[in-house]
Amino acid sequence: xxxxxxxxAMREALxxxxxxxxxxxxxxxxxxxxxxTYAVTKGLFDEFGPERIRxxxxxxxxFVGAGIGAALGGMRPIVEVMTVNFSLLSLDQIxxxxxxxxxxxxxxxxxPLVVRIATGAGRQVAAQHSHSLENWYAHVPGLTVLAPAxxxxxxxxxxxxxxxxxxxIIFEHVQLYNAEGDLPEPWTTDIRSxxxxxTGRDISLITYGGSLxxxxxxxxxLAAEGVxxxxxxxxxxxxxxxxxxxxSARKCRRAVVxxxxxxxxxxxxxxxxxxxxxxxxxLDAPPARVCSEEVPIxxxxxxxxxxxxxxxxxVAAAKAVLGSEVAA
Amino acid sequence: xxxxxxxxxxxxxAKELALELLRDMLxxxxxxxxxxxxxxxxxxxxxxxxxxxxxxVAVGALHALEAEDNIVATxxxxxxxxxxxxxxxxIMAEMYGKREGCSRGRGGSMHLFxxxxxxxxxxxxxxxxxxxxxxxxxxxxxxxxxRVTACFFGDGAMxxxxxxxxxxxxxxxxxxxxxxxxxxxxxxxxxxxxxESETDLCVKAAAYGMETLKVDGQDxxxxxxxxxxxxxxIAESGAPVFVEYQTYRFRAHSMFDPDLYRDKRELEExxxxxxxxxFSARLKSEGKLTEEQFLALDAKVxxxxxxxxxxxxxxxxxxxxDLARDVTTPRAPA
Numbered sequence: 274x275x276x277x278x279x280x281x282a283m284r285e286a287l288x289x290x291x292x293x294x295x296x297x298x299x300x301x302x303x304x305x306x307x308x309x310t311y312a313v314t315k316g317l318f319d320e321f322g323p324e325r326i327r328x329x330x331x332x333x334x335x336f337v338g339a340g341i342g343a344a345l346g347g348m349r350p351i352v353e354v355m356t357v358n359f360s361l362l363s364l365d366q367i368x369x370x371x372x373x374x375x376x377x378x379x380x381x382x383x384x385p386l387v388v389r390i391a392t393g394a395g396r397q398v399a400a401q402h403s404h405s406l407e408n409w410y411a412h413v414p415g416l417t418v419l420a421p422a423x424x425x426x427x428x429x430x431x432x433x434x435x436x437x438x439x440x441x442i443i444f445e446h447v448q449l450y451n452a453e454g455d456l457p458e459p460w461t462t463d464i465r466s467x468x469x470x471x472t473g474r475d476i477s478l479i480t481y482g483g484s485l486x487x488x489x490x491x492x493x494x495l496a497a498e499g500v501x502x503x504x505x506x507x508x509x510x511x512x513x514x515x516x517x518x519x520x521s522a523r524k525c526r527r528a529v530v531x532x533x534x535x536x537x538x539x540x541x542x543x544x545x546x547x548x549x550x551x552x553x554x555x556l557d558a559p560p561a562r563v564c565s566e567e568v569p570i571x572x573x574x575x576x577x578x579x580x581x582x583x584x585x586x587x588v589a590a591a592k593a594v595l596g597s598e599v600a601a
Numbered sequence: 602x603x604x605x606x607x608x609x610x611x612x613x614x615a616k617e618l619a620l621e622l623l624r625d626m627l628x629x630x631x632x633x634x635x636x637x638x639x640x641x642x643x644x645x646x647x648x649x650x651x652x653x654x655x656x657x658v659a660v661g662a663l664h665a666l667e668a669e670d671n672i673v674a675t676x677x678x679x680x681x682x683x684x685x686x687x688x689x690x691x692i693m694a695e696m697y698g699k700r701e702g703c704s705r706g707r708g709g710s711m712h713l714f715x716x717x718x719x720x721x722x723x724x725x726x727x728x729x730x731x732x733x734x735x736x737x738x739x740x741x742x743x744x745x746x747x748r749v750t751a752c753f754f755g756d757g758a759m760x761x762x763x764x765x766x767x768x769x770x771x772x773x774x775x776x777x778x779x780x781x782x783x784x785x786x787x788x789x790x791x792x793x794x795x796x797e798s799e800t801d802l803c804v805k806a807a808a809y810g811m812e813t814l815k816v817d818g819q820d821x822x823x824x825x826x827x828x829x830x831x832x833x834x835i836a837e838s839g840a841p842v843f844v845e846y847q848t849y850r851f852r853a854h855s856m857f858d859p860d861l862y863r864d865k866r867e868l869e870e871x872x873x874x875x876x877x878x879x880f881s882a883r884l885k886s887e888g889k890l891t892e893e894q895f896l897a898l899d900a901k902v903x904x905x906x907x908x909x910x911x912x913x914x915x916x917x918x919x920x921x922x923d924l925a926r927d928v929t930t931p932r933a934p935a
Binding site: 296298324329330332334335336337338339340341342343344345346347348350365366369370374375376377378379380381382383414415417437438439 | 671702703704705706707708712714715716721722724726729731732733734735736737738739740741743744762763766767769770773926927928929930
């Protein structure tokens with residue numbers, strides 16, 4: 274067990290992958306000489322050189338597409354996209370090529386591509402750098418979508434992604450990069466299961482990525498008021514670990530889903546639908562969602578805060594679901 | 602627009618290669634004529650984009666490449682798949698939507714894939730194959746492979762941002778990409794002059810610092826020679842080369858296209874430059890081909906087409922239980 278930041282954990286994972294496999298290389302905007310927008314790749318350029326830590330032009334569609342081509346050609350590219358908002362410029366290649374090729378070619382061509390995308394709000398960078406569009410990707414068959422929320426997952430999930438023969442998208446919430454945590458050894462490389470981060474029996478708080486710390490803080494507040502909340506970290510947004518979601522919802526009989534995406538058509542909506550379809554009569558109350566307000570994320574701090582899921586909103590939503598069982 | 606005279610002049614090839622080029626053009630022509638007929642009968646559905654009139658491009662270009670080269674193609678790719686070596690019956694079965702098709706009937710006419718001949722698809726997003734070609738070439742360079750990646754795309758793709766991103770990357774990183782622009786003068790129904798600020802497509806490509814070649818795409822000899830030259834340049838320098846093949850499609854964009862945007866005289870004029878009859882006339886004038894030989898060759902191609910159709914007719918439907926097969930790679934149970 275050692276103390277490490279999420280950023281360092283990710284960098285260690287990248288360094289390990291580069292050292293272990295000569296076919297692995299990194300590609301993206303300012304990942305090399307600059308050291309990475311979020312400094313995740315800092316130092317790797319000097320260590321591995323410009324061929325394998327490949328700075329790209331500002332051409333998201335071109336270099337993500339080139340990543341797909343390189344994957345088809347036998348390499349194991351890890352492509353970094355600076356923010357999920359910019360990733361929209363590459364969405365065509367991800368959806369129309371990477372996700373579709375294996376099925377559309379009758380099983381002939383897999384695309385073993387890893388794309389790392391920074392996501393989420395909280396840094397006052399306004400409506401073109403702050404959104405949470407993970408669900409757009411989680412909607413697409415053929416993709417695996419990951420959201421590491423802990424240092425263990427920042428360290429371990431990349432290896433799982435690289436071992437996968439098909440395209441994997443990794444979403445890294447920008448508010449997590451500085452977060453520190455204890456890295457257990459060995460760490461898991463699993464990219465299929467959700468994880469229970471706090472066991473409880475009264476209500477299940479189901480979340481992922483940047484909302485996990487908020488959900489855990491909410492669980493602490495609830496505990497102080499005598500409510501024993503469970504916190505489920507989805508970890509994998511596609512394919513969803515439905516069994517883990519249902520198991521927690523059934524056990525607690527109440528659920529709140531927390532998702533930084535907009536509520537309409539959100540991943541939270543999908544999870545609530547799955548719970549309703551498969552465990553409705555095992556619930557004691559309708560499930561609830563805490564999502565972002567339906568606005569482009571604004572710049573001013575108080576407005577940005579108001580637009581996002583916050584610990585207080587999660588606590589309030591949990592109390593509303595618990596109803597009369599919580600002392601006012 | 603006044604057209605150059607029909608392709609003419611000596612064919613500088615041994616009879617064997619000359620007849621091979623003719624035979625492949627004829628194979629595409631007859632396969633596609635049959636496909637159009639089958640479309641009318643409802644045997645082939647969806648989109649069907651015919652290459653009729655443009656055959657010299659795929660035939661001349663692919664004959665100039667090596668077997669280990671990568672090919673990336675568009676949704677008008679039946680001819681490329683065929684010349685590359687995919688059996689006609691697998692193409693036909695794919696167009697029928699049958700399991701024995703090259704892509705198990707999942708792709709249809711627009712998505713012919715073949716790992717064996719390194720055909721990385723039939724891509725139906727205009728320009729979608731371009732960055733894939735850049736990546737394939739990058740993978741080859743990083744792994745020390747000597748192959749070239751030939752990427753076919755239409756004139757319409759030159760207006761897509763992805764062309765410019767891909768050209769920039771290929772030159773910047775000095776990658777062995779052969780950009781094969783099949784300029785048939787129309788992006789679906791819109792003429793080049795109506796959508797391009799610069800109608801000389803070589804000028805656009807040259808802006809990235811690429812060598813460019815402009816060639817009569819109706820002349821299989823010119824296509825073959827230019828592509829050989831381009832491939833040689835890439836092998837020597839490692840850098841990309843852009844070839845513009847000036848061609849024309851004789852049929853509508855797809856089977857849904859009423860073809861109202863072209864002057865019938867323009868079409869008739871281009872037909873005088875048809876790649877098949879001009880080439881066979883040249884071979885005949887040189888004594889490399891007689892009318893009897895042509896008819897015999899045509900009959901043989903006809904048999905191949907009939908066999909392909911019979912194969913597709915007799916092929917099976919993929920069971921519905923396999924619908925989700927190969928969305929992702931099957932995994933060993935945990």
